Amino acid sequence: xxxxxxxxxxxxxxxxxxxxxxxxxxxxxxxxxxxxxxxxxxxxxxxxxxxxxxxxxxxxxxxxxxxxxxxxxxxxxxxxxxxxxxxxxxxxxxxxxxxxxxxxxxxxxxxxxxxxxxxxxxxxxxxxxxxxxxxxxxxxxxxxxxxxxxxxxxxxxxxxxxxxxxxxxxxxxxxxxxxxxxxxxxxxxxxxxxxxxxxxxxxxxxxxxxxxxxxxxxxxxxxxxxxxxxxxxxxxxxxxxxxxxxxxxxxxxxxxxxxxxxxxxxxxxxxxxxxxxxxxxxxxxxxxxxxxxxxxxxx
Numbered sequence: 001x002x003x004x005x006x007x008x009x010x011x012x013x014x015x016x017x018x019x020x021x022x023x024x025x026x027x028x029x030x031x032x033x034x035x036x037x038x039x040x041x042x043x044x045x046x047x048x049x050x051x052x053x054x055x056x057x058x059x060x061x062x063x064x065x066x067x068x069x070x071x072x073x074x075x076x077x078x079x080x081x082x083x084x085x086x087x088x089x090x091x092x093x094x095x096x097x098x099x100x101x102x103x104x105x106x107x108x109x110x111x112x113x114x115x116x117x118x119x120x121x122x123x124x125x126x127x128x129x130x131x132x133x134x135x136x137x138x139x140x141x142x143x144x145x146x147x148x149x150x151x152x153x154x155x156x157x158x159x160x161x162x163x164x165x166x167x168x169x170x171x172x173x174x175x176x177x178x179x180x181x182x183x184x185x186x187x188x189x190x191x192x193x194x195x196x197x198x199x200x201x202x203x204x205x206x207x208x209x210x211x212x213x214x215x216x217x218x219x220x221x222x223x224x225x226x227x228x229x230x231x232x233x234x235x236x237x238x239x240x241x242x243x244x245x246x247x248x249x250x251x252x253x254x255x256x257x258x259x260x261x262x263x264x265x266x267x268x269x270x271x272x273x274x275x276x277x278x279x280x281x282x283x284x285x286x287x288x289x290x291x292x293x294x295x296x297x298x299x
Contacts, residue, residue, distance in 0.1 A: 009033055045071040045078040052084045061091035116161040116171070123161070123174055126154035130182050134263065140182065141260040148260075151182035172196035173206050180213055183252075184259040187242050189213050220259075220266035225279035233280075233287045240290045 003016040006024065010031040017024045025032045034054075048071035055064035065088045071081045129149035130140050137146040158175045165171060172192045180189035193210040200206060222234045245251030269275045 043070065043074075045075045045081055048074075049078070049080045049084060052081070052088065056084065056087055056091065059091065061088045061095070064088040065092070112164045116164040116168070119157040119161045120171055120174065123154040123157035123178065126150055126157070127174065127178055127181070130154075130178075134181070137264075143261070149182070151178055154178050154182070167199055169196035169200040169203060169206060172199075173203075173209060176213070177209065182259075184241075184255050185246060186213060186238075187246075220262040221269060221279065222283065224266040224270040225276050225283065233283065236287050236290045237283070240286075 006015050006017045008026040011029040013028045048067045052064040052067040068081050068085045126149050133140045133146040140148050142148050155178055161171045173196045176189040176192035179185040190213045193213055196206045197210050222237045226233050245255055269279055
């Protein structure tokens, strides 16, 4: 019987261990160890059999077969390895059977999940382009030097994800951000965020986006001119946008163009008192007309 030198993994003591033992105990710290055969310079059928047994116990049948094949190269007639080979093959057959028993519905669900996530990632990438444009250029317009992010395409992507999983809060949140930041459609975005928050009330990002959407005003120029998103005139213009413009095709186009150019214009107005006054003067006829058209309590 031979011995080999092995260091204790706990206290570092150098030990002499029976070369046939798969488990050994340090005589100094009394720590029990499993023999690590993977680092053995000259693996034997016995050591490879031990590794195969461990792999089988962990249901790693493919890994077990690799150890077994190595051992059978050394000794093709090793009875222990041949027995372990049968066990490993039986384990793999069971796994293959489980896959074969998957229903068409389960397979379709897996495919749908993969497709939806791919579209979600593409829409998310476009949102990041939009946010980068706004941060660097102040808008998503090519006239400001930006390479416009294709918001329409992003909405097509996320709509496809929502067709597959209409109650996914992550997808609902992303569509809301695209509508709010890319199209200025605040009310629609709030509705989506409220639905997402109801489905997953513990998602902090969704809750923050919902709070921000409810308290922000997307009427950039009017807010800059009147100094507050809560001003009566700003609320009137916002109501006109939501109820008169957005329901129509031309109105949606106008709003989209407005949100491309209004942020930098609003910043300019906010820095110059005379521009603020001139803007208020120019908006007064429109505000008066809107106020007459809507019941005051709705504002």
